[in-house]
Amino acid sequence: DTGVSQDPRHKITKRGQNVTFRCDPISEHNRLYWYRQTLGQGPEFLTYFQNEAQLEKSRLLSDRFSAERPKGSFSTLEIQRTEQGDSAMYLCAVPEQGPYEQYFGPGTRLTVT
């Protein structure tokens, strides 16, 4: 396992409910990334933080999605009014050994019923 933990590991929710995921890097990293991976596809970039600042958001990140990194350490990703299309693995990554190498956490698997 890398130095990134994610909680919860699996979340089952009903359509229309709000969910929040957490990413906790073990050590300090100025950058933190969120990706989403659907079945049979590679991860897709959602957003990233430089310390507390959210620097870029993908067009995949609709208004129902919000991400924060309040103290520049852990990060949360919230999805409001979940839809079945939100079912995916949500992955967090940090550059552990250099700015170009991203190491992923175990992911949070979201199932929207």
Next chain:
Amino acid sequence: QKEVEQDPGPLSVPEGAIVSLNCTYSNSAFQYFMWYRQYSRKGPELLMYTYSSGNKEDGRFTAQVDKSSKYISLFIRDSQPSDSATYLCAMMSDYKLSFGAGTTVTVRA
């Protein structure tokens, strides 16, 4: 057309065979190239990382990049059943990764 194309396979080889995986890309802004391994229901694990054209070796793994052809490869020598996984190519531009769809590899004992 996707920025990164990867044959999804599946690929099945006998133990000890060489596994050959490939990706092509269209975005010339990609400067850094990675290969990840992903086991079922786990996060991707970084295997190899390179930024220049040419070959890079790490144990049984060799990564090859040809920027002029926009083509990257990963070779796994002396493949083992424990190498059975999905292999993802990834490319970086502006600190963001773009992934291929992944190739599922099974190494038969």
